[in-house]
Amino acid sequence: MELLLGLLTGFLFGFLLQKGQVLRFERQVGFLLLKDMTIIKFMLSAVIVGMIGLHILANFELITFKLKSTVIAANLLGGLIFGIGWAIAGYCPGTAIGALGEGRVHAFWVILGMLTGAGLYAEIYPYLKDTIASVGDLGKVTIPEVLQLPPWSVMAVFIAIMLLLFYWFEKKKL
Numbered sequence: 001m002e003l004l005l006g007l008l009t010g011f012l013f014g015f016l017l018q019k020g021q022v023l024r025f026e027r028q029v030g031f032l033l034l035k036d037m038t039i040i041k042f043m044l045s046a047v048i049v050g051m052i053g054l055h056i057l058a059n060f061e062l063i064t065f066k067l068k069s070t071v072i073a074a075n076l077l078g079g080l081i082f083g084i085g086w087a088i089a090g091y092c093p094g095t096a097i098g099a100l101g102e103g104r105v106h107a108f109w110v111i112l113g114m115l116t117g118a119g120l121y122a123e124i125y126p127y128l129k130d131t132i133a134s135v136g137d138l139g140k141v142t143i144p145e146v147l148q149l150p151p152w153s154v155m156a157v158f159i160a161i162m163l164l165l166f167y168w169f170e171k172k173k174l
Contacts, residue, residue, distance in 0.1 A: 018098060018102060023098040023099045023102055028086075028095060034174075036174060037174040039095075040169075041166060044165070055151060055152070069138070069139055070138040070139070071135070071138070072136025073132050074133045074135075074136075091110045093114055096114065
């Protein structure tokens, strides 16, 4: 049942990516050049909906969060590699798969590159585990815990900031 649910939500997400036009190469490049904020609006909308939904499920004890350690150096390095790959390829992982689903054959090479990168990461992880992957290890913490505030308060502030950002994007026609 979980696999079927995952497949259905994957199809729904792909459909929304396509309808939101975030699979288009020109949208990807427009975002990377900070000229088109369609992708960031889409992503932040998904984050807001997911954040609220997951916390509602957690409040009703239908799910429990299983946190991973927050490791500053690993997050920074991973984000840098992700950003460079996105800038070079013109796609992030989800949009590359969606673009391939739309028939954009060049996205195959991006996916092949991602899989190669994942394989290389798996090979060098034992070395990274003892070096970069331990620098700045804050443990299993959340932003509300660090701020010593209730999660719903932090979410409310985050949502308010995002709505102001969306408004500014629309006003600037981004």
